Amino acid sequence: MKILVFNCGSSSLKYRLIEMPSERELAGGEAQRVGPPTAEPARIVHRVGQAETVHVVPMASHAVAFDEVMTLLRREERLVPQALAHRVVHGGARFTDAVKVDDEVLQQLDGIRSLAPLHNPPATALIAACRQRHPDMPEVAVFDTAYHATIPEFAHTYPLPRAVSAQLGIRKYGFHGTSHRYVAEEASRYLGKDLSELSAVSCHLGSGGASLCAIVNGQSVDNTMGFSPLQGLVMSTRSGDVDPALAMNLLALTEGDLDGVEALLNQRSGVLGLSGASGDIRDVIAASGLDSADAVRAVQTVGVYLWRIRKYLGAYLAVVGKADAVIFTDTIGETVPYVRWAVCAGLAELGLRLDAVRNRSTAALPLDISTADSPVRILVIATNEELAIARRAFAVLTGRASRPRATFIAHRRRGAAAEIHGAVA
């Protein structure tokens, strides 16, 4: 089955055509500058195998972008998709798994638009447009939050008055679920264990968003993000955890500028806010090694960033109990050995023994960077959002779990997928 995976950005549409169950990527690309005309023309960067072509074509909406992508794919018989899979960031409490889209599902999707006001509406609109144009093509919605539906009540409940939480659907949802589930699957295969027997802490450290996930028996039992992607770790421009009194004080100071306060903590905080220079921790790590006045602030920033990950790692190892593995994934997790080393250093009592030499290896992923005698394996596994979505969609459409290939694909650093994580969550 050929599944065309879509990932909607606010002005972009990323896509990948994947054959299942073989998991072969047949084509892929990105429609850019979708929407109202900008300084440069809209275009599609299209890849088939190694060949990449650029197609300049006006795309006033994601629906039009979809049409253009389908036109490109239809040039070859073998590239015609048989099913569509859509990434939807927020499934609310309603969608606890990927789901085949029908009229009722579409209506429910409409009802939860406001849970992720920047991301859910474009994805929902695209699903509706696809349905209209190809009513016979099966479509599946795959949610970032769904993997976390198994977080227990005592972990997803905030200590608020029950009536208030119920009224507003306030609970911890968690994000990056598709990625955490994917690397858990890959880790279980790497370790020769059944997913249902895997206990792990997954560290999805992106260049934009980041979260940790506590996994027991292959299921998510906690995630550092919460009701929104703001909670938890120090991220590129998000503060992560702060004293709630700060948010209230900022509201009072700005005389109730809700949007402004939200923007401050989401877009001008995190690594950017701390460093005053860059939202990319790699830049700040580099600056911290320099002999300059700015280095002090950079050192402080890196310190806060790493410390928050370390504390959550300890917290989730305590929750999980006997972890089989700690998994590092996504841009920073996969490509910055220093972060892995710093986070794991000195945690031998918790069973983590990092092999410094292996940690710096440039061999293809997946990698085990722990010492042979480390009670907890430390793995570096490339996440693959589109493949993860294709797997979920395939499982929903065929009613069976997909059986990924026995041999590993060497997943090198995925430029396009990295941007997906950075831009959305």
Added chain:
Amino acid sequence: MTVLALLPARTELGYALFTDTARTPAWVGRSGDYRGPRAARSALAGARERLPLAAMGSVDAIGVRLPFGGELFRRAELLSADTRRRLASLAPNSPLAVPAALGLLDACGDVFPGTPVVLAFETAFFADLPTRERLYAVDGAGNGTRGLRRYGYHGLFHQAAVAAAARAGNAGRVLSVCLEPRPEIAAVAGGRPVMVTGGATPLEGLPGQTSCGEIDPAIVWVLARANGWGPEQINHVLTRDSGLSGLAGERVSVLDVLTSGRPQLQLARDVLEYRMLLAAGAGVAALSGLDHIVFSGRFARASDVVGPWLVERLSACRRDGPALTWSSLLLSLERLTADHTVAVLAAGLGGARHVDRVAV
């Protein structure tokens, strides 16, 4: 030495009179109607009238427990003009507590003229928290975020508990669990804290009896948008209607929740225990391991239940290191305040006067 310990709260003034090093005070009381500067003097004068001073003689020293000392106060201090000036300079950071404290200190001078006053700050123990722990990931020069940093708010309990554990042979890496209406966990290495769940204000961290503890900050503007609430209303809900009582649907104490076993309180108990486990695990990572757990606070006796449970949960993830032990400090905050008072005055006198602590 007869020491009068004063514990000002929002609307009342608690006091306790200690005539020696005994654990329990000779006299305790509470003065209501404590709000406002003149109220402090009348509350204190009223307290003085009720104290059995005819029988016990005069008050030799006063110890005042204050919640916030910022970065200016790293230990308990004798009140002087300079101390008062430095405390006053903290008013912008603590616009309610500091003026109230100044009012009380001035009242001490009126009602107990000539009696030395020692200030014991809850934040002092945490004044030197490492940067990576005390900073938030916000622009430290921004409007509303300038100078923002984390403090702990039960420093007196944590410091005393860790010191007591050290005297009993449990120095090293200690997790200090303070069971108060707003519980707080600190990770302490060699007597110095490296992590604490309390934040810039006591609201952050573990859920309290009526306070929400750590939440997704986005919830604040969700509440504002959905219900049209302003900061005061949101603050009221998050500090007075939330926490364990919000979850239980009735007013409960930390002790009820941890020990009563009532089904109505099950979710509150599970949530509190879970948050404590998370904080404990974070503490183990912060300390690169763990040697000992110590409990303190007015609900410290819940350690009978929480101690073994926490040790058991942490055993699963600890693959190495010594067997975890735990202990409890059952001294009251009044007694700890009096201890600081005696210690500061003894140091001032330059004498090698030992303060015999009651065995823990």
